[in-house]
Amino acid sequence: xxxxxxxxxxxxxxxxLEGIMCRFAGGATLPVGFILISLGILEILARTLTVPEVLFxxxxxxxxxxxxxxxxxxxxxxxxxxxVVVALIISLAVGVAVATVFTLSRVINKMFAPLFVVLQIxxxxxxAPLFVVxxxxxxxxxxSFAVCLSFFPILAGARAGFEETxxxxxxxxxxxxxxxxxxxxxxxxxxxxxxxxVGAKVSTTLCIIGVVLxxxxxxxxxxxxxxVRAAALSQTANILAALVVLSLFGLLVYGMVAxxxxxxxxxxxx
Amino acid sequence: MSFIRGDxxxxxxxxxGKAVEALHxxxxxxxxxxxxxxxxxxxxxxxxxxxxxxxxxxxxxxLLMIAGAPMTGPRGDVGIMFQDPTLLPWKTVVExxxxxxxxxxxxxxPVRQRAHALLDSVGLQSFEEHRPHQLSGGMxxxxxxxxxxxxxxxxxxxxxxxxxxxxxxxxxxxVLLLDLWQQQLARTAxxxxxxxxxxxxxxxxxxxxxxxxxxxVQNVAVPFSRPRSPELAxxxxxxxxxxxxxxxxxxxxxG
Numbered sequence: 001x002x003x004x005x006x007x008x009x010x011x012x013x014x015x016x017l018e019g020i021m022c023r024f025a026g027g028a029t030l031p032v033g034f035i036l037i038s039l040g041i042l043e044i045l046a047r048t049l050t051v052p053e054v055l056f057x058x059x060x061x062x063x064x065x066x067x068x069x070x071x072x073x074x075x076x077x078x079x080x081x082x083x084v085v086v087a088l089i090i091s092l093a094v095g096v097a098v099a100t101v102f103t104l105s106r107v108i109n110k111m112f113a114p115l116f117v118v119l120q121i122x123x124x125x126x127x128a129p130l131f132v133v134x135x136x137x138x139x140x141x142x143x144s145f146a147v148c149l150s151f152f153p154i155l156a157g158a159r160a161g162f163e164e165t166x167x168x169x170x171x172x173x174x175x176x177x178x179x180x181x182x183x184x185x186x187x188x189x190x191x192x193x194x195x196x197x198v199g200a201k202v203s204t205t206l207c208i209i210g211v212v213l214x215x216x217x218x219x220x221x222x223x224x225x226x227x228v229r230a231a232a233l234s235q236t237a238n239i240l241a242a243l244v245v246l247s248l249f250g251l252l253v254y255g256m257v258a259x260x261x262x263x264x265x266x267x268x269x270x
Numbered sequence: 271m272s273f274i275r276g277d278x279x280x281x282x283x284x285x286x287g288k289a290v291e292a293l294h295x296x297x298x299x300x301x302x303x304x305x306x307x308x309x310x311x312x313x314x315x316x317x318x319x320x321x322x323x324x325x326x327x328x329x330x331x332x333l334l335m336i337a338g339a340p341m342t343g344p345r346g347d348v349g350i351m352f353q354d355p356t357l358l359p360w361k362t363v364v365e366x367x368x369x370x371x372x373x374x375x376x377x378x379x380p381v382r383q384r385a386h387a388l389l390d391s392v393g394l395q396s397f398e399e400h401r402p403h404q405l406s407g408g409m410x411x412x413x414x415x416x417x418x419x420x421x422x423x424x425x426x427x428x429x430x431x432x433x434x435x436x437x438x439x440x441x442x443x444x445v446l447l448l449d450l451w452q453q454q455l456a457r458t459a460x461x462x463x464x465x466x467x468x469x470x471x472x473x474x475x476x477x478x479x480x481x482x483x484x485x486x487v488q489n490v491a492v493p494f495s496r497p498r499s500p501e502l503a504x505x506x507x508x509x510x511x512x513x514x515x516x517x518x519x520x521x522x523x524x525g
Binding site: 176269 | 324325326343344345346348350352354356358359360369370372373374401403
């Protein structure tokens with residue numbers, strides 16, 4: 001039995017990483033292949049049908065725009081993505097804090113939890129101009145709008161996680177005379193982490209939407225602003241190039257959250 | 271004066287207006303240092319009684335005295351084991367054992383020595399840095415025993431701790447608990463089980479519970495002297511006592 005156990009625990013980290021990479025590469029072959037073939041077909045269609053470039057630039061033209069504007073695109077995308085990351089961190093803090101208060105106080109939970117659900121029905125995207133009125137043009141309004149848009153999945157994930165905590169573990173804490181706070185820190189919060197990450201992944205995409213939308217409404221830099229300006233100048237290739245860069249950066253943030261989730265699950269469930 | 275004493279204990283659950291009596295007029299007493307088992311079929315309220323002794327279940331009626339004081343809530347000198355080992359999956363084995371000390375906010379280093387010794391005595395010395403998912407069911411429940419004993423409790427409460435294990439592991443765990451018990455004197459234990467042989471092997475006294483009414487109907491002393499060995503379970507006397515207990519339970523069911 002001991003040999004079996006030590007082989008599970010003793011797998012070297014590098015080997016494990018290699019395994020993950022191999023599995024990832026294997027899973028990525030087909031989708032990537034599909035994208036490349038589609039791009040090829042689009043390229044051929046755009047050239048043979050001679051579609052006006054304003055309507056539909058060929059993938060080659062988008063690539064050219066991407067290369068030519070790379071420094072500007074990266075500058076604006078970095079600005080946007082850094083706001084996304086900050087918004088995500090604030091969302092995490094707000095979501096977990098509100099979920100914690102709900103868990104610690106039954107009265108507050110009963111009073112506010114239904115209100116938060118009702119609040120979700122409001123189409124918050126329509127509030128973007130209001131945030132500009134409140135916080136002025138610039139990072140503050142983008143951040144606050146993105147947080148408003150994205151903290152709910154984290155709140156929901158944290159609450160689900162807190163409620164999912166095994167009754168036995170909570171009973172053990174009670175038997176040991178743990179305070180509510182100790183039960184939260186030692187048991188409920190760690191047990192909620194997998195659920196919290198499920199919420200965080202949804203929030204990541206909402207943060208990107210929030211910041212870009214904020215930049216659409218009012219900004220003087222950032223990828224959202226870049227897209228609006230390119231649209232005004234009918235530079236369709238530039239719009240698509242900006243989308244590609246934004247997608248890549250967004251994938252990076254999402255990937256980091258997903259990697260965090262895998263690390264947590266691995267630590268908890270092996 | 272008994273160490274643990276229940277007088278007319280009653281527990282009524284009231285889900286949607288229909289009162290369900292989970293415990294009906296339960297009277298018992300346990301002396302200091304005694305190992306007492308509560309034996310009965312599933313759903314007879316034996317776990318409810320144990321949870322009352324742990325201070326985790328409110329008492330609807332009656333009086334429960336522990337060490338001369340009426341029960342008001344969880345006590346600091348109680349170690350508890352559940353049917354599920356209830357280990358925290360992100361903590362190592364030794365950190366799980368140290369968990370009660372962390373909650374009690376007492377200095378860890380002296381307790382750590384005790385945790386090492388306990389893990390040693392259940393044969394898990396080389397698994398201290400493993401995490402629960404790397405252990406078998408029996409090993410996890412052994413960690414749970416160590417955790418229950420780490421704060422040196424004067425009362426050990428066990429709620430069917432081995433009933434989720436396979437028969438062979440269960441026998442091993444019985445022997446382990448028997449040995450552990452015989453090394454650690456002057457502790458009082460309340461053990462819930464529905465296994466007659468387990469109860470007879472481990473206990474000084476067995477309280478037999480029935481389902482309807484949910485109460486203790488028999489108080490059977492186990493006459494075998496300590497230290498006991500697992501071979502005891504092959505003896506004629508042992509099996510005769512098991513048979514007697516079995517017929518008691520069957521009788522109470524028919525009636």
